[in-house]
Amino acid sequence: MEKYVELQESIISGKKDKVGELTQRFLDDGRPAKEILDEGLIPGMAVVGRKFQEGEYFIPEMLLSARALNVGLDLLKPLLEASDVKPVAKVLVGTVKGDIHDIGKNLVSIMLRGGGFEVIDAGVDVSPDTFVQMAKESSVDIVGLSALLTTTMPSMQETVEAFKSDGSRDKIKIMIGGAPVTTEYAEKIGADGYAQNASLAIEMARNLAGV
């Protein structure tokens, strides 16, 4: 919608004060939180994702937009919850055991949030058992695993196995990513999907969530 163009642009250029101001104004005008999210924040973030994938944006630009997005989301969140608006799906994201690289994982979380998913961040150096436990507690639909070291890739497999032995493997979908990870590796360890970058991660998550 025409009137959300400025909000979208503020997300794209990462102006967090402007995003806060505009979001508040729309709320004051009585616009529904869901509409502001769907027409303003999400389309803005989609452009950011595209620019990132096409090489125009890099990590610093993306993080600026992320900060702006969070300002908007924080204002909308209580209202969305109150009006019982459901997220696209719930995703648990974390960096696997032994690995503390989290920039890639954070970008994936941001894009998922910006794509209307609810994201729970398990942090870094997360053990297989913690993944299983957190997935249960928050009853998530998808688990996203990140690894940047060749030596920590095996903990992805261990995490998949942990879900199997816990018996909750069928209830969730597992997607994996990180620079050394490949589609073949995902197949080999029995994960449900792999995405090369944060933009493709949303597509993958949508597929896995069946939306």
Place this chain on the structure above:
Amino acid sequence: MDSDKKQHQVEFIPAHKTGYFGEGITVRDAALELGILIDSDCAGIGSCAKCKVEIKKGANAPTPAEQQVLTAQELRKGVRLACQSTIVADSLCAVQTASQLGEQILTDGLFGDVELKPDIRKALVKIPASQLGEKYFDFEKLLECLKHQGITISGYNFQITRDLARVLRANGHTVTVVLEQQRLLAVEPGDTTLILYGVAVDIGTTTVAAKLVDLMSGGVVAVNSAANPQAAHGSDVVSRLQYVIQHPGGLKRFNQLIVKLINGLISNLSDEAGIDREQIYKVVLAGNTVMSHIALNIDPRCLGHKPYTPVFQGPVTLEAQSLEIKIHPGGVVYSIPNLACFVGGDITAVLTILDLDKQSKYQLAIDMGTNGEMVLGSKDRLLCCSSPAGPAWEGACITWGMRATRGAIERVEIGNGGLLFRTIGDCDPTGICGSGLIDIVCGFLRAGAIDKSGRILDPSQLPTGKAQWVKDLIVQKEKKGNDLRIADIGDNNSIFVSQNDIREIQLAKAAIASGVNVLLEEFAIAADEVATVYVAGAFGNHILARDVLDLGLIPDISPEKIKFIGNAALTGAEAILKSRDARERAEQISQKIEYIDIAGQPDFQENFVDAMHFAN
């Protein structure tokens, strides 16, 4: 060879080496068996495409990984990934020059001479002949005579005595002893006191370089280098560790590869200098922590996982024979002490020839390798850290990147109406090495074609006044980011730098810059309080001070303070070989220096992300 499996004849060109291999072995493993090294950045998982070969006969169907990484045109031409493609029939494989690990480069460092006073020395001894009825034992007599000359021996290899009866008498009871500090290494017949050699070796993750030094004159007699053959199993130390962890016998294999290579270098050096390799008594090894563990055949597996624990710091002196290093059988190998988990003896060697630990003003030393290592400090305190820059500086992970070998574009000038470049060996370009990449990025930054965020602009976004030739070098791409055209190479192909390549360089430079920031913050000083910045690395050519600043590797500092010191680890190893003082300094520094884990810094991510933009 596995006899149940069908054997196929595989020939490699242009090396013209042929062997028989069981069905299912990868092309890369077959090549390695025959001593043909194929490049690799991804430890053979099929994602880096650096191992391309052309299978001219006997290829099987491409794997999914190959279909993903190779273009349709390449597949049609028979180009395949050596790490994925397996042998299923008699085959003929062409290893393209770009992926054949080359001979190479950078062996010069910086600093002037250290005082020649090696730990290794010789002494002439005249021993009275034995008389009938005298209580006389050859070996004890020798020790007694040495004592008279003021030389006390505190250790020896008893093997020396095996041949002593002959050696003592071969030249009328005149012998030359070879000593390493207090240790007796060898006894030679006659007077050989004028002949004494040693070798300094820098074992890089990517390149191994060696110098033969005449320890009588202090002169460097010959220099040689070669690619580290372990590189076929991944370009960074973590991939190497992974190999050792996952393959039974992996350590032995890596150790053999490096020992064979060092022996090959020593043999080349001795041939070149026209000496006998048995006249070499000492080898000094500088290497990062992982490389030194492997060279000494020590299992480094705990360096592969948190909390990254090395087995030893050193210094370590071992008998060359026990390591199968082929010099004089009594010779020794000295491994320079490591500093911390990912900061190795190579940096200790660099510090030995600098004076960070002596000055009252602050100085900074940066080694821009795959694993960036840096040290900041003064005589009161020295602090080091490591930052994982990735192999971009050495040309890996870059579309047309290559190591600093023949054919690499090593220098690029942009300005005055166009782009000029020079290649190593002045031949046709086959790729771009580190110094060339840095020139390209900085040149296009100054020309305004790349903005501070690292984006290659569209020609239409350049100011109208901008020269047309700059715009012509930008190749616009649908939905992929633009390319910068560097050199045309016929067949409508050109060597280019992609948007993604620039991003890789940004990550690498941010890793270094954020490491430097962590050190500055720890000392609570501003960059301009640093008096000198030494930059070491194997980029191919010296990088310019101006480029260091435009890249934003170091925050504002005046360019005169930046000094490029080339392959300083090898120079440091040479100094340690030549001078006891230098060796003692290295050992003191290794005790004194402190280590900081940058990953543990609370605001590291912000620091790192902030460092991604260019300074220009």
